[in-house]
Amino acid sequence: MPFQPFAHDWDRVQFSGSEQWRWLAVEIAEIRRCAAASDQAHDRLALLLIDHVVEVIVGREVNARLAWQPADSVVEELREIRDSGTEPDAAVDRLIDEHVGPDRRHQLDMHLHEKTKYLVKHDVLTFQEREVLDRMHEYRNAAYHRDTLEADLISDLVLAYMMLASQLLARHRPIALARGTTGPGELSALLVDGLEMDLQAVAGRFSEHAMKRVDDIVRAVDTARGIQRAVVDTAREQGDPMPDDDFAHLLTTLNGLTPKLLRSWAKRASGLKTNVTSLVNLMIRYIGLDRALDEIEPSARRLEIILDRWEQDRLDEIRGK
Known part of the structure; x- marks a missing residue:
């Protein structure tokens, strides 16, 4: 059965090159620099950058799962065979029912809350973690789009978001990494190195x-x-x-x-x-x-x-x- 890389309608990237991880390392270094400045202006920049890191990692986590599913054309063929009255097959039924089609993938690509919902379903995130990440993204929007985030809250949100982002990075397991690439585990340590949170x-x-x-x-x-x-x-x-x-x-x-x-x-x-x-x-x-x-x-x-x-x-x- 052809999987996405061998099908004409494959649209997922399952391999992240070294450059895609290198710019995350640069972004994390900038997050640390902004957070260390300890003023509201730099805290706002740090919040925007952390949110982007989280969106990237969540997106890669989703893609790592979607990349292994059968292509849409293959699933459509299987559906036609099943609907023609052939003997039921539980494995085929599950594959068809769990397949993420193009409309759903578009929703996943466009919206963070759809990605986190998908990851909860696949036991990558807990419901509570999803709730926190989605709300943190709303705080980022309040700071970036509307300038309405409470000033005296930003520094603590930055620290909390850094800790949560580090946990996501530590758990991320890419399908493959180029030799010599700084992986998610190392980036996780870089994000919180020397940081302590007095909860x-x-x-x-x-x-x-x-x-x-x-x-x-x-x-x-x-x-x-x-x-x-x-x-x-x-x-x-x-x-x-x-x-x-x-x-x-x-x-x-x-x-x-x-x-x-x-x-x-x-x-x-x-x-x-x-x-x-x-x-x-x-x-x-x-x-x-x-x-x-x-x-x-x-x-x-x-x-x-x-x-x-x-x-x-x-x-x-x-x-x-």
Whole structure:
């Protein structure tokens, strides 16, 4: 049975040349240089570069598996033979059912979360590792595309991502390497050589960061409740209908956060610094809280912007502008 290298529709590369590993070594050296600078600008560059290293290794891990599957044309022939009514063959059925076709391969090529999903299915990543890697990629996008990543979080994200990338490199087993090539194991050591992670200290900083975010939301909710009470009282006194504009909807959104929910967020934020068993465990707990806070923080920030604008307008009026 012809496998991909011998079929006309083969589209996977199963061999990485020495140059493809050399530029990864250069990239890792640059990551170490940026991380050592210990400032926000270099931390952002390091985060972008680490994310690229992870995408490359994850992509090569996927390709190392796809390269061994039968070609699409061969699988199509087998499917036609099976569908013609021949005697069932469990091995052939499994090969056809597990084959990754061109549309699916295109999805894998285009999206990191599709690659990590594939690797979880093939027991290369755990579900928790996939969740962390996908979220780290979102943090990279926040820094690169939108410039919205919290500044006081970047240095710890860089350190955590370096450790996770090193673990991925150490586990990667390419199909073949050219003689004299610096392999993934050596690159893994290069990425974290001399680095030490005080996991408890990192957990403490993640906890402080999360608590600050929760406190900001609590203040926004308290402000929204005060404004909404004043609006309701004024409408009742004047016999006017309740406002139904965008600002009213914003107040309703923030008022919908119950004290019980806010307390649970504060408890989860504080609890990040306790019972820390591993980096992945810490990141999973932070990411869960992070996603919950992400849903409401735009409303809290919008209220703050509106109030700042109102205050500026009030001061301008007093000054006669």
